[in-house]
Amino acid sequence: MSAIPHLELCAVSLCYDEVRALQNVNIKVPTGDIVALIGANGAGKSSALRAITGLRRVAAGEVRLDGHIINSPSAQEQTHALVRQGVVMVPEGRHVFPHMSIKDNLLMGAYTRRDPARIASDLESVCERFPRLRERFHQHGSSLSGGEQQMVAIGRALMARPRLLLLDEPSLGIAPQVVRQIAQSLVEINRKDGITIVLVEQNSRMAMSLSSYTYVLETGNVALEGPSRELMNNDHIKRLYLGG
Amino acid sequence: MLQVLINGIVLGSVYALIALGLTMVFSIMRVVNFAHGQMYMLGAFVVYYLYGQFQLPFWLALPLAGLALAVVGVLFNRLFFQPVLASAKREENSMLMAVGTALLLENLALTLFGEKQRGVPPVVDGSFIFGDISEGGAILTYPNAMVAALSVTAIAALLLFVQYTRPGRALRAVAQDKEAARLQGVDVKSITTLGFAIGAALAGLAGGLLVTIYGVNSGIGSNISTKAFIMIMIGGAGVTSGAIVGGVLLGFAEAIGYDLLPGSLTYLLIFVAMIVFLVFKPNGLFGKPWG
Numbered sequence: 001m002s003a004i005p006h007l008e009l010c011a012v013s014l015c016y017d018e019v020r021a022l023q024n025v026n027i028k029v030p031t032g033d034i035v036a037l038i039g040a041n042g043a044g045k046s047s048a049l050r051a052i053t054g055l056r057r058v059a060a061g062e063v064r065l066d067g068h069i070i071n072s073p074s075a076q077e078q079t080h081a082l083v084r085q086g087v088v089m090v091p092e093g094r095h096v097f098p099h100m101s102i103k104d105n106l107l108m109g110a111y112t113r114r115d116p117a118r119i120a121s122d123l124e125s126v127c128e129r130f131p132r133l134r135e136r137f138h139q140h141g142s143s144l145s146g147g148e149q150q151m152v153a154i155g156r157a158l159m160a161r162p163r164l165l166l167l168d169e170p171s172l173g174i175a176p177q178v179v180r181q182i183a184q185s186l187v188e189i190n191r192k193d194g195i196t197i198v199l200v201e202q203n204s205r206m207a208m209s210l211s212s213y214t215y216v217l218e219t220g221n222v223a224l225e226g227p228s229r230e231l232m233n234n235d236h237i238k239r240l241y242l243g244g
Numbered sequence: 245m246l247q248v249l250i251n252g253i254v255l256g257s258v259y260a261l262i263a264l265g266l267t268m269v270f271s272i273m274r275v276v277n278f279a280h281g282q283m284y285m286l287g288a289f290v291v292y293y294l295y296g297q298f299q300l301p302f303w304l305a306l307p308l309a310g311l312a313l314a315v316v317g318v319l320f321n322r323l324f325f326q327p328v329l330a331s332a333k334r335e336e337n338s339m340l341m342a343v344g345t346a347l348l349l350e351n352l353a354l355t356l357f358g359e360k361q362r363g364v365p366p367v368v369d370g371s372f373i374f375g376d377i378s379e380g381g382a383i384l385t386y387p388n389a390m391v392a393a394l395s396v397t398a399i400a401a402l403l404l405f406v407q408y409t410r411p412g413r414a415l416r417a418v419a420q421d422k423e424a425a426r427l428q429g430v431d432v433k434s435i436t437t438l439g440f441a442i443g444a445a446l447a448g449l450a451g452g453l454l455v456t457i458y459g460v461n462s463g464i465g466s467n468i469s470t471k472a473f474i475m476i477m478i479g480g481a482g483v484t485s486g487a488i489v490g491g492v493l494l495g496f497a498e499a500i501g502y503d504l505l506p507g508s509l510t511y512l513l514i515f516v517a518m519i520v521f522l523v524f525k526p527n528g529l530f531g532k533p534w535g
């Protein structure tokens with residue numbers, strides 16, 4: 001018998017008033033994997049993450065975490081409660097607290113925790129992972145470059161000790177060498193810390209090279225899915241998402 | 245001159261306390277609590293009854309005024325502000341609701357306490373004298389000194405709380421980015437309630453302090469609210485440092501005005517100055533919330 005997936009979207013639909021952003025979407029995320037979610041602007045990628053984090057109630061279907069329903073039309077776990085269960089998101093556009101120091105931003109990530117000694121040592125490891133942050137430890141979030149803000153946002157998410165890390169377009173608007181650094185750190189986070197990752201990207205090449213499995217969203221539907229390696233050789237994918 | 249400076253410091257420190265409470269609520273809910281002055285008035289009445297009438301020690305009555313208003317704040321938030329803000333499609337809705345709560349409190353106070361002006365016996369007696377009063381010296385009464393010292397203490401405590409504690413950080417996070425705060429595991433609803441409670445408690449403390457100098461009547465609320473609006477408009481709504489600077493500036497403007505001008509002219513000039521100021525700096529001295 002196969003293990004229960006860590007995360008599962010079963011026939012999920014999600015609406016904003018008249019707009020149907022997701023339609024009958026099925027996604028499985030096995031424990032310990034990196035799963036990519038790619039698609040054009042407006043395809044519904046962020047909406048899928050909003051369904052998982054409980055930021056928006058689904059209109060149909062259900063989201064399951066370790067087999068337990070966390071979002072369905074009749075019942076929904078609150079976002080802040082899901083953080084305590086290890087579901088942590090790095091939102092699109094980073095959403096670093098602008099008038100807070102890097103240190104306080106990172107401490108906000110540890111908001112749900114009550115173990116000061118380990119919070120302090122985790123703060124240290126985030127700074128080791130992103131040394132740039134240590135240099136700017138007391139500067140405000142708004143004074144940072146896009147890449148630095150993304151490091152803060154990822155570091156902040158790690159401070160929560162997540163089991164499931166959701167990233168919404170971490171490469172958006174960031175210099176290519178920083179994107180490589182961030183990609184590298186995601187692999188480490190997954191392998192060393194054993195954190196399951198859902199990576200939403202428009203940078204399809206990056207997302208597919210990092211992930212083991214990829215879902216392609218088109219106008220709210222899963223248009224295509226498969227092991228990332230295979231999909232990279234798929235003609236449709238090559239033409240539409242890999243620019244050649 | 246020295247006297248004006250002393251008066252300015254005393255007024256400025258309490259005003260800063262009043263402005264901080266209003267700005268706290270604004271930064272978190274993006275709504276002006278029009279009832280802030282009425283909450284001040286209630287705090288003054290709590291001290292009037294507990295200390296002035298029932299003869300509890302002032303040191304007990306004052307924190308109780310803060311606590312009582314925190315409770316009022318929680319109730320107001322849960323009963324009026326959160327439901328209306330959740331369903332309001334337009335800003336006017338929440339503004340009207342806020343004005344309504346101010347009228348509610350004022351009429352409640354008129355019914356319960358009447359309209360008489362009331363005072364309390366002095367908490368401390370005596371004064372510091374600096375130099376020769378007839379030759380430019382100045383006087384600082386103990387009651388004034390106590391009000392200033394306690395205001396500054398309360399302000400310092402608030403700033404330390406907001407800057408260095410876990411709930412303080414959560415308050416700042418909610419003020420800056422609600423959704424990001426939620427994604428860090430913050431229960432935004434509870435933290436909003438906490439912010440409202442603190443804002444109301446600060447109004448209550450300020451009222452409980454100033455009743456020892458100026459007394460209280462049921463109608464002073466709107467007067468205090470107006471002053472509080474001026475202060476946070478000077479500093480920039482939702483900005484901590486702005487509230488403090490706005491409070492101190494208004495305190496000094498009042499102290500200088502009352503020294504030089506006949507009675508009502510001071511506020512006329514303050515209003516004109518503020519309108520001119522807002523034309524040039526519509527967001528106040530400091531731009532963004534919780535800098």
Ligand SMILES: Nc1ncnc2c1ncn2[C@@H]1O[C@H](COP(=O)(O)OP(=O)(O)O)[C@@H](O)[C@H]1O
Nearest residue numbers: 016019021039040041042043044045046047048
């Ligand atoms: N808050 C919202 N209100 C109304 N429509 C929205 C909202 N957010 C997203 N949408 C719509 O839902 C669809 C999917 O959006 P989204 O999930 O953000 O896509 P993606 O992240 O793939 O770019 C789009 O058509 C978008 O316009």
Ligand SMILES: [Mg+2]
Nearest residue numbers: 045046047092
């Ligand atoms: Mg998106």
